[in-house]
Amino acid sequence: MSDVLNLTIRDILANFRAKTLTPYEYWLAVEARIEAFEPHVCALYAYDPETAREQARASTERWLRDAPQGVLDGIPVSLKELIATKGHPVPLGTAAVDLVPAEADAPAAARLREDGAVIFAKTTCPDYGMLSSGLSSFHPLSRNPWNLTKNPGGSSAGAAAAAAAGYGPLHIGTDIGGSVRLPAGWTGLFGFKPSNGRIPVDPFYVGRCAGPMTRCVDDAAIAMATLSRPDWRDGTSLPPNDFDWLDREIDLRGMKIGVMLDAGCGLPVEDEIRDAVLKAARMFEDAGATVVDVGPVLSRVMLDGLDSFWRAKFWGDIRNLPEERRALILPYIYHWAEKGADVSGVEAVQGFGQTIEMRRACGRLFSTVDAVLSPTNPIVSYPAEWASPTNDPERPFEHIAFTVPWNMSEQPAASINCGFSKDGMPIGLQIVGPRFDDLRVLKLSRLFEAWTGGVCAWPKPPQTSSAT
Template sequence: MSLMDWSATRLLAGYRQGRLSPTEYVDTLIPHIERWEPHINALYEFDDKTLRRDAEAATRRWQRGEPAGPLEGVPVTLKELIAIKGRVIPQGTVVTDLVPAAEDAPPTARLREDSAMIMARTTCPDFGMLSSGVSSFHGTTRNPWRLINNPGGSSSGAGAAGAARLGPLHVGTDIGGSVRLPAAWCGLVGFKPTLGRIPIDPWYPGRCAGPMTGCVEDAALLMASLARTDRRDATRLPPSDIDWQALDVDVRGLRLGVMLDAGCGMAVESPILEAVESAAALFERAGAELVPMVPVMTRQMLDGLDNFWRARQWKALSGLQAAQRERVFPLITQWAARGAELSAVDAVAGFEQSLAMQRATATAFDGVDAIISPTTPNIAFPADYGHPSNDPEHPFEHLGFTLPWNMGEQPAISLNGGFSRDGLPLGVQIIAPRFADRLALQLAYRLESELGPVTRWPQPPA
């Protein structure tokens, strides 16, 4: 296995045992990044000089047996929407005023406290409002598995960076699937925790930060850092003493719901259905009881929230001059324009569909302990598309399996369930009840243990 394929968990073990130093790892990582980046455009503000300096300092502390924190010497990236003090936040768009952030966002602060090496930020689309890697500010981010494909979004750079093995730990944000969707299309583990489990600023209904990693153990490792309280997030959960690394679970007697139909939107491609059914069968052989599930989403819910988000986005765009609006990625303005035509009643009715999702998702767990489903309905889509449909009038047809759990606030994790005949990743999603974040990780870990983690990652073009 290439050093670039090592997990953060394995790196830390190597540092502890003296078999590897942060400097040695970074000396291999930097040229690897330089080979990949011209092809995938995943990173923003990559600073190799600071990374080398931080790695040298971490190496000295490990040699003294005095690591400064549990992530000492491990590189990590942050989606550019997550503030770093003194750095601008472009929001993926050329129309943003580039004002340096006054303070670190909560995830940034927690990673600094634990001595992770923040080596870069990752790209995202305009305003984080596309499930895609296209951006008027960053350009086009591509999927390492196949460069003509999109990595998904809006945590597009994190997805591409993870698949290209540009370090083991990446942090994205998710309001409708923006961690789990690129994780699925890029073969990663992407975890959206219970709302408030990882404090975020600015906070918003359904908005979470979450790990994007190559394996479940690394997602749990990041949760131990990120899931500490911060008063800036009004939705934060009380401090907890969850042992995130306790991942073993006995599934005998668990009732596992199997949801193969999103209820609306794009039809699920058959290789994805087969991957989910195979994953469910593994749990059944281990002693779980499978329970067929009806969808939680409806067309009314999806269209209603679409209207509300159009109105919300038009509010942001309406503050720009016409010439500025023309510089935003066109699919955004085409989609949001109808927000100007919606009445206040239309917008409120749309927002109320998020409450309908909350009711439906809570009820879904009345007879099951967890749910398994596809993450995405489709295997891949072109790199220059703004959404899998690329249709500004129907942009959210791929969100049926991910969006409801943001509005319902349940923890949901995507992991790789296998590959298509063309060698592209297939995402499987596991959802647990609110606050049962560790159960979601445990079930994902059990499934990953059965299937095996991804061991053959894409290689940079020659």
């Protein structure tokens, strides 16, 4: 049964349709993999295999009647802990929050449930989703399945670990500065941040998106048909679309693609990553695109301004917590946030203004190119126990310089594997498209995946079991 864990969503659904595999049988394979791998990676929160079995049995009955509920009927899905599911607390990754059950499904959860997906767990994240790490004051430390001494990144840490470990084909994360793409890059996944508003979110926050994290591009594209349905709770939700999310047609001839190897600030790009991105860019050039070097869209002033705004905003969120509650917040996060008390109102507004400057810079660049390639992450990996790639709360966002501008410009961006380091760790290529042209990013990603063949050998549980 472990072989079915390598199937894509398209293949799984074809087997359901042909009655050569049932949703219940598929779920049992996923459950066995979780049993074997979860003690090592600690990716899940509110894992409920009993309810998952009930959902899978119900889906099996629908497929046997040739009456699936939707395009994801029977497909196991996890949701990042920040995405509310009715009846489950949303701890926000921190021990400081009261565990109050959510009153309703957030938009992504509601859409998945409408289409018959088997929602089996939430996935871990760091305190308030404010770290690119698997470290949390509430959840156990989440680790990278490729190397358990390494960090999966974050803040969609558990989603990345779950996908790389083989807990089914589809995992939904959220992204405000790279939190889908960064961990996708560090774990070899395809992570897609669509145009802001394409997948409705609730609660809304400037730059915040939800996005699929999968092992192949098609799995994310199939999920987009479900996830992109509008929801009134997100005032930025885009109108209904009639996209063919599986459309592959794209002609690179005449397309101008920029290659960005300097983010403008932040951590320098390691040589192995630079080489992998340049190799990827040559593939696009060989296929007919005009490939040009482009400069950064981010500056030190922009990133520091965003830091000031986020500190002030976050301090405002937690300052009224009882002192004993605040003391439960991860010390790294609290040390970073308390500096927000010293940010004046004018400084906070000026910091927010830098998000507009990012948008302007990104728009200026895309007046000259049709797409941009860059590293997703500037470094190959870092220790599992670190709160961030610098592990320094005074330098908290040095790793997001390639990813955060596209949140603020509201443009679609994806991370896709483009190779491995000499130590066997995944390297991510970021592909960015014009605002609202989500299909262009998916098409370019599919093309690249076809050239490389994608990741062929995924991590297995470190102990021999029936799931290996």
